[in-house]
Amino acid sequence: MQIYWIKAQAPRRVLALVKHLGIEAQCIELDLMGGGLKTPAYTALNPNRKAPTLVHGDTVLWESSAIMAYLCIKHGSDMWPARDPAEQVEVLRWLSWNDQHWASAVAPFYFEHVVKATFHIGEPDEAEMTAVMPDLKKFAAVLNQHLEGRPFVACHRLTIADFQLASMACEWRRSQMPLGDYPNVVRWLDGLMQLPAWADPWPAAAAKKEGALA
Ligand SMILES: N[C@@H](CCC(=O)N[C@@H](CS)C(=O)NCC(=O)O)C(=O)O
Structure with missing residues (x-):
């Protein structure tokens, strides 16, 4: 594989x-x-x-x-509930919500602060983040309410929905996402960081370059 x-x-x-x-x-x-x-x-x-x-x-x-x-x-x-239709629907709901709503609200923060620094492609542009601020607040409130009393996004356990929703938001402090007003979102994002594989998913340097495609 x-x-x-x-x-x-x-x-x-x-x-x-x-x-x-x-x-x-x-x-x-x-x-x-x-x-x-x-x-x-x-x-x-x-x-x-x-x-x-x-x-x-x-x-x-x-x-x-x-x-x-x-x-x-x-x-x-x-983590993908292949044998339980009701759980599948629940995970699918959050995968879709991420792709339709949450991702576009958090993406400018992530891109301006993390992607630009990772690939050395310029300084953060504040205007990009200001433009999505209303959406960020709207959808952070939705997620915050949903996470009240819930440790994870779906099915009361870790699923691929958590990884889908957290991938741009996980470095929210570095990205200067104003999530401090959404304590359930912060608890959930910071809790995921306790998973070693989530905190550091990147393969070891030695494994990286083999198999490059011409
Ligand atoms: N919806 C796709 C997103 C794929 C995507 O946009 N990948 C980005 C990295 S997060 C990429 O390859 N960007 C390089 C480029 O656009 O040149 C997925 O979930 O796999």
């Missing part, structure tokens, strides 16, 4: 799951700034030219939520 990744939030979910579940996989870092996502070989795997991508035998999969579900099914983990 190969997993192609860059040091960014969508691959972070998949790499954290791989580490958390102890899955054997060859994790191959792509050189984003050197055009590693635009090579013909990688484009053939993922025509979106995004990361992550999973290759497992004849299976080629992109979209981190689908990859996480696939890994859980293969590994027999109920």
Whole structure:
């Protein structure tokens, strides 16, 4: 099994799951700034030219939520509740909510403070964050209310929904996301950081460059 990744939030979910579940996989870092996502070989795997991508035998999969579900099914983990329709619907609700609402509200904070610093592509632009502030507050309030009395986002246990929702927000202090008014969100995000695989999902340096695609 190969997993192609860059040091960014969508691959972070998949790499954290791989580490958390102890899955054997060859994790191959792509050189984003050197055009590693635009090579013909990688484009053939993922025509979106995004990361992550999973290759497992004849299976080629992109979209981190689908990859996480696939890994859980293969590994027999109920972090994707494959055998319980009601739980599946519950997790699916939060995966969708993330992709439709939460992600776009937190993305500018994450991009301006974390992505730009990681890839050395400039200084944070405050205007980008100001523009999404109303949405951030609206959706943080929704999540905060939902997390009242709940340790995790869905099914009263850790699921892939937690990794989906937390991947851009987990570094909320560094990203200067104003989440201090949402104590349940802070408790949940900081609680996830107690998981070693979530706190440090990145593969060891020695494993990174093997298998690069021309
Ligand atoms: N919805 C996709 C998002 C994939 C995505 O946007 N990946 C980003 C990193 S978080 C990427 O590859 N960016 C590189 C680029 O756009 O050039 C998923 O969940 O896998």
